[in-house]
Amino acid sequence: MSLPNQRPLSGQRFVILVGDQYEDLELWYPKLRLAEAGAEVITAGPEAGATYRGKHGYPCVADAAVVDLKASEFAGVIIPGGWMPDKLRRDPLVLQLVREMAAQEKLVAAICHGGWIPISAGVYRGVRVTGSLGIRDDLINAGAIWEDAPVVIDRHFVSSRKPDDLPEFCRGIFAVLGVADVV
Numbered sequence: 001m002s003l004p005n006q007r008p009l010s011g012q013r014f015v016i017l018v019g020d021q022y023e024d025l026e027l028w029y030p031k032l033r034l035a036e037a038g039a040e041v042i043t044a045g046p047e048a049g050a051t052y053r054g055k056h057g058y059p060c061v062a063d064a065a066v067v068d069l070k071a072s073e074f075a076g077v078i079i080p081g082g083w084m085p086d087k088l089r090r091d092p093l094v095l096q097l098v099r100e101m102a103a104q105e106k107l108v109a110a111i112c113h114g115g116w117i118p119i120s121a122g123v124y125r126g127v128r129v130t131g132s133l134g135i136r137d138d139l140i141n142a143g144a145i146w147e148d149a150p151v152v153i154d155r156h157f158v159s160s161r162k163p164d165d166l167p168e169f170c171r172g173i174f175a176v177l178g179v180a181d182v183v
Helices: 024-036 084-088 092-103 112-121 133-141 163-177
Strands: 013-017 040-045 051-053 059-061 076-079 107-111 151-154 157-160
Touching: 013 024, 013 084, 024 040, 024 076, 024 163, 076 092, 076 112, 076 163, 084 112, 092 107, 092 112, 107 112, 107 163, 112 133, 112 157, 151 163, 157 163
Parallel strands: 013 040, 013 076, 076 107, 107 157
Antiparallel strands: 051 059, 151 157
């Protein structure tokens, strides 16, 4: 039996932000789904080569440091939740990367507490979003239009609430990228 050669994202690059206390599933599920579709997926954190531990202990080695990234080299950014976003949103280079992705109308996808980074980057004003109920007020106070749904897509922005929403989150990412979901 041969597998179908369905690689609709071949040649496209994405960055997933990583730092200590990231939500394990919210990083690995989209990373593997994008790779499955043929994309090159780079994990980026404060230091290249550093090992960051998820909330549940799963390690992730950063392929790159955020300081070395240029938005023009990527098709989008994925922002997992956990406690990591609260730390990374204090880094002006992280915020600049997200601002540039949003300004270039590239994918900006955040799940759970990942919405803290686009909030701090100032890119959610007037954007329909969802996220963890724990950051609902933060989203509203940042000018976002809150919806309680498994996934919300507004132009190039994709957001979801929690790990249970990961299938819808990834389908939303694929929809924004204009490709059929990879089976």
